[in-house]
Amino acid sequence: MSTDNTAVFVIAEQMVGGIQPISLQLLGKARLLADELGTTVGAVLLGQNLTNDVHKLIAAGADLVLQADSESLVPYQSELYTEIIVKLMVEHRPEILLIGSTFIGRELAPLIAARLETGLTAHCIELVIGGEGALEQRIPAYGGMITIVCPEKRPQMATVANGVFPTPVLNPARLGEVISIQVPKNLPQRVQTLEIIREKLEGISLETASVVVAGGAGAGDQEGWDQIEELAGILNAGFGSTRPAVDAGWTELETMIGQSGRMVNPDVYIGVGLSGELQHMVGILGAKIMIAINKDAKASVFEKVDYGVVEDCRVFVPALVERLKNKESTTGKVTHVI
Amino acid sequence: MIDFTFSEEQNLFRKAAREFAETEIAPHVAMMEETGRDWDPVIKALCNAEMMAITIPEAYGGLGLGYVARLIALEEIARVSVATAMMMQVGGLGIEAIVKYGTEEQKKKYLPKLANGGSFSTEAVTEPSGGSDPKGCGTSYKKVNGSYVINGRKCFITNSHIADVLVVMAISEDTPDTFSTFIVEKDMDGFKATHEEKKVGMRGCNTGELELKDCMVPAENLVGKEGKGLSVAMATISDVGRGGMVGCALGLHQACLDASKKFANERILYGKPISNLQAIQFKIADMKIELEAGRLLGYRAAAIQDKGERSGNEFAVAKYFTTEAAQRAAKHAVDIHGGYGCMEEYDVTRYLRDAYVLGPSAGTSDIMKVIVARWVLS
């Protein structure tokens, strides 16, 4: 396999029972970028019991998988992972390195970038090969889109959130090379993950939901927020938030949809009691139908949706929920066509 | 060269006071409006946040900051609750009498507790027989075996039922036209806070009557020289009292402007926000112009006071102007709100009621004009 400065690499991430969806999405994108550059795709996977996962990475587009399989790699340890990956990057010298914007990725990416003394762009929603083969990294900011490049240093590094790029069609017949990497032993560990504790699991994943309801400051208080949550429940929708709702303490930061939060791509989006701030709206990558409910006729959200209702959500949502409950009882079942 | 900018430190005081008002005072306003009482949480909050210590010297456990700092704090608190600012400012009036005219023993005894919130103070001058005419004072004192026995009634006294340290002015029973001021403590025999007033504005600000019936006050509680009580009362009211009203008025005025801006930008008529209409813009401009002018008058007077100079006249001008302007601003704010300006859920209705209680407090507008005329003609 070529070891010159031409490959596009992805740091793939193992999760319980498989590969993080973002890793497959990034491999799909890496494949497209590599094809345009006339080069190859590499993936790095650290973890344990990797055989099936490795094949999935190849099926998603990797030509080369560098795998390190060891119990010392589970759970994630930042210093060990950084050491291994930096060494691989120095050896393989890729043009581009993509990392998913997961909890691990957000800590690992800057550690790698600082060691490699290269540039890193966070939360990209578009990656394009520009003039002279440089990677144009686009991020939403200040109500618009900013294009960032890393003109000299290599690899050009970017993190991308789950759901930004489509999941590629897996081709199990694809072939690729797999190289096993030695895991350094007795590396001094000054920071050590002792244990991973799972709390509540999200009901409907926002990134894959076909209907998304998002609530904002207009909820007014926890009671108003719970009403919107009830609406999301009845619609079998993913339930997300904007920053004011998180700041008010009605919901966790993890539910926030937006520039530095989750990305959604539903068929139907309903924004309830939110103003349509650009930081939030850029988190909606695309939706067939967008609806907004807000008591302020001047709210900018009404310029960005297909249907608008000017009404206090604390009045409208209970009425809507009531009506939907009646519909449910008269038709017998809530059907949901994706 | 006159520098009209606040210092970095003064800006920090303002930030601290604003954050305090918004987080610690705001949540209690609705209840105070509803019951006209329930001042305990805000009094406690004021004490915990060192607001009563501002003008108490450091030697006695205070912050030793001046009157500009006091005005900044009052302005920010009044923006959220004029009732709270009023109780704070009159508490400061009682403190001032002790700071300026108290003996070393009195300062050591009362100021540390007043600074840390262990005690709360007020000054009681007004009576049914006169506020604008303090000499018509009916509360009298008599020297008996080295102590003083006080008899009478005070009315419209802020912090009447909260204060445990009260600076009370009385007229001598023996010598005509002679006044003295005393520190009366709440639990002294013969002292009672009696009737609580139900005010139309500044609701939640404790206003009431005091009754003194053969109230025996020890000699060491005399504030200032015997017979010089009127000067003590007048001196404290003329700058600290008037200055406090300026703070209340400026804060209220800013609140009126903020509410008007918000409503004008949100209310759609003829397809556009009403802030596009000149009639509305002119009202807002009037409010802004008077607020800018009032601020300059108030802070100028406070700066003179901080230099240690007499500022009563400048404060008379500022008190007159800012309280009258706040009343105009409140009316503008209500007008801008149209029908909504009559609905209690809109704060501007409270602003209107609070605004006109500013008028007679610490000297009516007519009295202010008398003082200003005297300033010119003398």
Place this chain on the structure above:
Amino acid sequence: MVNIVVCVKAVPDPSFSDKLKIDPVTKSLPRLDIPLVINPLDSRALEAALQIKNKYGAHITILSMGPPPAGNIVRECLALGADKGILLTDPAFAGADAFATAYTLAKAIEKNGAVDVVFCGMASSDGATEWVGPEIATFLNMPVITMVREIVDDQGDEWIVKADYEHGYRMVKLKLPAVITVTRDLNHPKPLSFSGIIKARSKEISEWDHEKLEIPVERVGLKGSPTKVTEMTRLENRRNVKMIEGSLQEKVERLVQILSNAGVV
């Protein structure tokens, strides 16, 4: 005595963030008079340091890179209880990306002397890369733990912390000296007090430029940034809205109809 550095960024007040938009004509950010505040997550970082100070005694240095007005934010941090402030200010620092920023901050921490803990907010409200904390740690050859939501054991030089993780959190053991980035769940910052502001009068704020840090100008600011912004465009994502009119019930009916047509109900 624990030696703590808290990295603080002065950011435009996030409540005005909607006003800061790319100008579609000039394709750049307009200069607006949005007041600067302490980056909200950095307030949590400072509060964490103050809690250590209250418990065990600590010396807290505030470090901030920014133009001269950022000095007010440093002063505010001193009023909140920090002991000393360093403002890194130099025209050469302008245009720094996360890499150059972290490098500059790391050099300043080095120059400041021995340190046990570096606290940072996990992200800034106006940049939000989350990179600066980990990159500082790399340049200082220190371990780092990001997204800390709780400090479980802070005695001695081996700490136990809880850090946000997928669907939960991880328990982490950390050997000092180390960098810790914090989330908003970590604590509730205490408010400014008048006496704190008075105490800040005697506290020192130094201003350091790149020469004081002894770093060449090529390693800071725009020159020292591996990434560069090449273009800013305004996002036009307007749609032609149809407003649903009528009484409350009529609007509810119409919306239910729309949702039904879309196959949602």
